[in-house]
Amino acid sequence: xxxIYNFSAGPAALPKSVMLRxxxxxxxxxxxxxxxxxxxxxxxxxxxxFEKVESDFRSLFNVPKNYKVLFLQGGAIAQNSMVPLxxxxxxQANYVVSGYWSKRSYQDALPFGNINIAASSEVIAFRKVxxxxxxxxxxxxxxxxxxxxxxxxxxxYFDIPPIKTIPMVVDMSxxxxxxxVDVSQFGVIYAGAxxxxxxxxxxxxxxxxxxxGVASPLTPSIFNWKIxxxxxxMINTPTTYxxxxxxxxxxxxxxxxxxxxxxxxxxxxxxxxxxxxxxTDFYSNTIDLHNRSRMNVPFHIQNEDLHASxxxxxxxxxxxxxxxxxxxxGIRASIYNAMPIEGIHALVEYMKDFExxx
Ligand SMILES: *Cc1c(COP(=O)(O)O)cnc(C)c1O
Numbered sequence: 001x002x003x004i005y006n007f008s009a010g011p012a013a014l015p016k017s018v019m020l021r022x023x024x025x026x027x028x029x030x031x032x033x034x035x036x037x038x039x040x041x042x043x044x045x046x047x048x049x050f051e052k053v054e055s056d057f058r059s060l061f062n063v064p065k066n067y068k069v070l071f072l073q074g075g076a077i078a079q080n081s082m083v084p085l086x087x088x089x090x091x092q093a094n095y096v097v098s099g100y101w102s103k104r105s106y107q108d109a110l111p112f113g114n115i116n117i118a119a120s121s122e123v124i125a126f127r128k129v130x131x132x133x134x135x136x137x138x139x140x141x142x143x144x145x146x147x148x149x150x151x152x153x154x155x156x157y158f159d160i161p162p163i164k165t166i167p168m169v170v171d172m173s174x175x176x177x178x179x180x181v182d183v184s185q186f187g188v189i190y191a192g193a194x195x196x197x198x199x200x201x202x203x204x205x206x207x208x209x210x211x212x213g214v215a216s217p218l219t220p221s222i223f224n225w226k227i228x229x230x231x232x233x234m235i236n237t238p239t240t241y242x243x244x245x246x247x248x249x250x251x252x253x254x255x256x257x258x259x260x261x262x263x264x265x266x267x268x269x270x271x272x273x274x275x276x277x278x279x280t281d282f283y284s285n286t287i288d289l290h291n292r293s294r295m296n297v298p299f300h301i302q303n304e305d306l307h308a309s310x311x312x313x314x315x316x317x318x319x320x321x322x323x324x325x326x327x328x329x330g331i332r333a334s335i336y337n338a339m340p341i342e343g344i345h346a347l348v349e350y351m352k353d354f355e356x357x358x
Pocket of ligand 1: 010074075076077078101147149150151171172173174192193195
């Protein structure tokens with residue numbers, strides 16, 4: 001099999017050892033004679049998998065007891081509607097716009113009620129996140145929403161915003177599990193799985209107990225966090241196989257030493273790439289140094305005409321998924337947990353060669 005480094009923003013690379021384990025267990029899970037895909041979600045085998053997935057996730061991400069962990073569907077985008085349905089409660093909500101995804105969350109929330117922008121960095125092309133000390137928060141709002149890692153624009157929050165008056169709701173889709181997080185500072189955390197958790201189809205929602213129970217009466221049961229929490233996320237058939245795969249990723253992270261260890265690796269990987277970009281005028285990344293994402297690194301070649309041949313050259317060497325998002329152009333390297341440091345070395349070597357020959 002050809003060796004590939006997958007720099008795709010999502011669905012993204014999964015750890016090789018996780019894929020091998022899934023392959024080994026694929027058609028006969030633990031001597032049951034059937035695949036996880038074929039199991040009843042309420043049967044004892046699947047329930048044992050499901051319960052371990054939840055408890056591993058709780059210990060890995062250090063989720064306090066007073067939070068529910070939900071395993072839902074519909075992607076992070078479904079939460080753009082579920083958040084206002086479950087939380088707005090006839091009040092207003094504040095939205096921070098720091099890039100494509102948080103802007104989309106804001107736009108998706110508009111039909112649900114009184115939705116206001118707390119801060120926006122759009123005028124500076126999202127090169128820096130809006131300073132949380134300057135967010136306009138109304139203390140009577142039901143929540144403030146933001147996105148802590150903007151996958152397309154490549155900006156990340158490293159400090160937890162000091163908002164104490166109202167619950168913070170955060171989209172962590174593209175950097176959850178990349179480092180430890182103090183979950184207790186948030187009201188709701190959600191993430192689509194296909195960046196740093198597992199295969200697409202699963203969305204994890206972590207919600208503080210006291211925020212359950214104020215959903216709009218129009219909320220469909222499938223979108224109601226409280227009803228889902230009371231039914232172990234199984235008011236209908238959950239994404240059984242994606243949840244199982246996510247569980248293998250959690251075990252891999254636990255066996256690798258946990259989130260502090262993976263954070264150190266992620267810091268080294270990102271530094272390697274940014275240091276090289278900064279060392280030459282040929283390539284550039286214009287994100288504020290304090291907000292440069294460790295997961296998604298967009299960059300440009302000074303001569304815009306070279307982007308296409310840069311990408312073709314990477315593909316010839318087995319490095320895929322590097323074409324920048326159409327909104328931003330250029331190149332984007334997504335370097336989630338599953339990207340080994342060897343992949344960054346290979347990319348940087350290629351970047352040096354490309355620069356020399358152009
Ligand atoms: C990918 C992504 C989304 C969209 O996720 P879906 O699972 O496709 O709905 C939303 N927010 C962020 C930050 C993302 O990276």
